[in-house]
Amino acid sequence: xxxxxxxxxxxxxxxxxxxxxxxxxxxxxxxxxxxxxxxxxxxxxxxxxxxxxxxxxxxxxxxxxxxxxxxxxxxxxxxxxxxxxxxxxxxxxxxxxxxxxxxxxxxxxxxxxxxxxxxxxxxxxxxxxxxxxxxxxxxxxxxxxxxxxxxxxxxxxxxxxxxxxxxxxxxxxxxxx
Amino acid sequence: xxxxxxxxxxxxxxxxxxxxxxxxxxxxxxxxxxxxxxxxxxxxxxxxxxxxxxxxxxxxxxxxxxxxxxxxxxxxxxxxxxxxxxxxxxxxxxxxxxxxxxxxxxxxxxxxxxxxxxxxxxxxxxxxxxxxxxxxxxxxxxxxxxxxxxxxxxxxxxxxxxxxxxxxxxxxxxxxxxxxxxxxxxxxxxxxxxxxxxxxxxxxxxxxxxxxxxxxxxxxxxxxxxxxxxxxxxxxxxxxxxxxxxxxxxxxxxxxxxxxxxxxxxxxxxxxxxxxxxxxx
Numbered sequence: 001x002x003x004x005x006x007x008x009x010x011x012x013x014x015x016x017x018x019x020x021x022x023x024x025x026x027x028x029x030x031x032x033x034x035x036x037x038x039x040x041x042x043x044x045x046x047x048x049x050x051x052x053x054x055x056x057x058x059x060x061x062x063x064x065x066x067x068x069x070x071x072x073x074x075x076x077x078x079x080x081x082x083x084x085x086x087x088x089x090x091x092x093x094x095x096x097x098x099x100x101x102x103x104x105x106x107x108x109x110x111x112x113x114x115x116x117x118x119x120x121x122x123x124x125x126x127x128x129x130x131x132x133x134x135x136x137x138x139x140x141x142x143x144x145x146x147x148x149x150x151x152x153x154x155x156x157x158x159x160x161x162x163x164x165x166x167x168x169x170x171x172x173x174x175x176x177x
Numbered sequence: 178x179x180x181x182x183x184x185x186x187x188x189x190x191x192x193x194x195x196x197x198x199x200x201x202x203x204x205x206x207x208x209x210x211x212x213x214x215x216x217x218x219x220x221x222x223x224x225x226x227x228x229x230x231x232x233x234x235x236x237x238x239x240x241x242x243x244x245x246x247x248x249x250x251x252x253x254x255x256x257x258x259x260x261x262x263x264x265x266x267x268x269x270x271x272x273x274x275x276x277x278x279x280x281x282x283x284x285x286x287x288x289x290x291x292x293x294x295x296x297x298x299x300x301x302x303x304x305x306x307x308x309x310x311x312x313x314x315x316x317x318x319x320x321x322x323x324x325x326x327x328x329x330x331x332x333x334x335x336x337x338x339x340x341x342x343x344x345x346x347x348x349x350x351x352x353x354x355x356x357x358x359x360x361x362x363x364x365x366x367x368x369x370x371x372x373x374x375x376x377x378x379x380x381x382x383x384x385x386x387x388x389x390x391x392x393x394x395x396x397x398x399x400x401x402x403x404x405x406x407x408x409x410x411x412x413x414x415x416x417x418x419x420x421x422x423x424x425x426x427x428x429x430x431x432x433x434x435x436x437x438x439x440x441x442x443x444x445x446x447x448x449x450x451x452x453x454x455x456x457x458x
Contacts, residue, residue, distance in 0.1 A: 018221060021301040022228035031378065032306045050186035058193045065200075067221070068303055068310075073200030080197065084190050115306070122308075128353070133375055138306050 005164055009044060009056060012160070016040045017063055024149075032142040034149040035111055037064070041079055042110045043150075043157045045086035046094055046103055053083025078117045082110045096165070098158055100151060107150040108143055115139040218312075222344035225301040226314055233444070292410060294328070294447040295319060300344065309352035309372060310335075313446060316343045324408055326449040331437035332414035333357070333402060334446050345448075350415070351377050351440055358406035359415055359434075362399040364389065370400070370415060370434055380436050381419060387430040389421075396420055400434050410453055 020036040037060045045053025061076030086106050093102045119134050297313035315321050317340050327334040327347050335349035350357055351372040360367045368387030376383055384400070398418040404411035414437055421432030 014221075018224050018228055021221075021303070022225045033302070051189045054186070054189045054193050058197065061197070067218070068308055071201060072204045073197040073202075076197040076200065077194065080190070080193050084186070087186065123353070130375070137374070137378070142306050 005168070008160065008164060010059075012040060012157075013037065013056070013060060013063070017060075017067075021067075032138060032145055034146040035114065035142065036146075036149060036153065038079075038082070038111055038114055038146060039107055039150040039153050040157070041083050042086040042106050043103060043154055043161075045083040046090055046106060047157075047161045048087070049090045050084045050087030053085075053087035054080045055083075057081070057083030074121055075118075078114055082114060086110065096162060098155075100154065103154050104147055104150060107154075108147050111143045111146040112139060115142055218339075218341040218344055218346075222300065222312060222314070222341060225312065226298075229300050292449045293451055295321075295450050296445060296447050297345075299444055299446065308354075309377075309440075310338070310346055310348045311443070312344050312346050313448070314344055315448060316341045316345045318343055320450060321345045321448060322452065324452050326409055326413065326453075327446050328413060328449065329438045329443060329446045331439070332416065333409070334438055334440075334443070336408055337448065347446070349440060351382055351436070357409055357415070358403045359384070359400050360403040361387075361389075361394050361418065362401055364391065364394045364398065366390070366394055367403055367405065368430075373433075376433050377440075380440070381433045382416070382436060384418070384421065384432045384434050385429075387421065387432065388428070389430050394418065394421065394430075406453070408453060410449060 016036045016039075020033060024033050024036060041053065041057050041060050044056050057079035058076050061074075061079035062072070064075040064079075065072040089102060089106060115134075115138060119131065119139070123134070124131070295315060297315040299311050300314050301312045303310045313327075321337060321340050323337055323340055325337045327336060333350055335347045335352070335355065337345050338348045339346040348355055349372075350370065353372045353374060356369050356371050358367065359370050366387060366389045369385045370382045371385060373381075373383040387394070396418055400415045400418055402409040402411055402413045402415060416434040416436040416438075419433050419435040421430050424431055
């Protein structure tokens with residue numbers, strides 16, 4: 001049943017990635033698109049813990065890097081670190097009651113660090129020091145938009161997670177009320 | 178048991194960090210990774226095409242409900258500009274005739290319209306908010322190769338940087354990593370344009386290292402691709418010079434160029450099928 005979970009996650013990653021590049025690319029507010037894949041990784045890490053966060057962070061990063069064709073491994077690094085960090089919150093905060101506070105905080109912080117990192121490796125390294133400009137025009141709007149998208153998508157992901165874990169426990173022979 | 182699990186996730190983290198760093202080092206050393214990119218692209222491009230079509234459908238149906246007053250006002254504006262334009266056309270026709278005569282005289286046959294082009298639809302944007310490139314629905318099967326120029330209604334869009342079976346990727350000239358050699362039509366002076374994230378929002382790009390030795394180039398000058406570029410065909414319209422100022426070195430000038438292509442609403446582009454052949458390329 002682990003296999004089923006992995007298949008579902010990979011399917012979700014594919015759908016989120018395609019949505020982000022096509023439909024959400026057109027629905028941009030204030031010139032930015034939300035980082036949907038980030039919402040997915042952080043949610044999965046929050047549900048399942050650090051190891052899952054690292055592995056799926058790495059996969060998502062790989063998809064990003066291969067597709068944008070700049071340098072392979074750069075996004076992998078940030079996504080797996082964020083996945084690891086979000087996974088660390090799993091034990092302390094996550095139970096199977098729906099709660100938006102922690103995941104949204106994670107998404108906001110995660111998106112901010114992701115964008116800061118992207119600025120550092122693809123602009124600051126090449127001598128572009130207009131951090132404040134990027135902060136106002138890309139990082140903050142992207143963060144707000146991602147949090148908004150996250151508030152909606154987290155609900156869906158939470159339902160999927162509930163279904164998956166119920167199925168798994170049934171398969172293990174537990175009865176659930 | 179608990180101790181064991183804690184160690185495990187740490188090790189996973191470590192292993193994948195090492196893999197990422199190795200990958201980064203590998204791409205820096207080897208430079209090209211297009212094989213993997215193509216495999217992924219072939220899977221993803223058709224799906225994205227469908228999604229983008231759906232997106233267009235929604236945005237088109239929303240446009241139907243536009244404000245009536247806005248439309249009336251627009252109509253009014255269009256009427257006045259129509260009158261102005263028809264006057265301009267009359268005078269331009271005369272000039273055009275003169276130009277034709279000159280061209281015949283010099284036997285210039287490298288006109289813009291004589292490039293063979295292939296129309297392509299934009300099917301997706303880049304991942305995230307940091308780069309300016311997009312995919313189009315023509316690829317290897319349609320004879321597209323890397324380095325071909327891409328134009329749209331109005332002028333230069335960019336060039337092909339990666340090709341898959343049925344899709345290809347275009348790096349647009351507003352990307353900060355893009356450099357294009359250009360010249361001013363009137364003065365014949367050369368310079369470079371490159372994308373700038375701040376100017377991008379007002380539809381402009383930065384003009385750099387512009388050698389204007391006679392100091393005769395001012396705002397409004399038509400900027401086209403230069404004949405000394407090793408990627409771009411000459412005389413493709415880029416835009417109009419919007420401002421210019423002397424650099425601290427007192428030799429070159431820096432300014433900005435207002436683009437004629439509307440990058441915000443790019444749906445269809447044309448690919449010039451034919452690559453500029455240059456010695457050593």
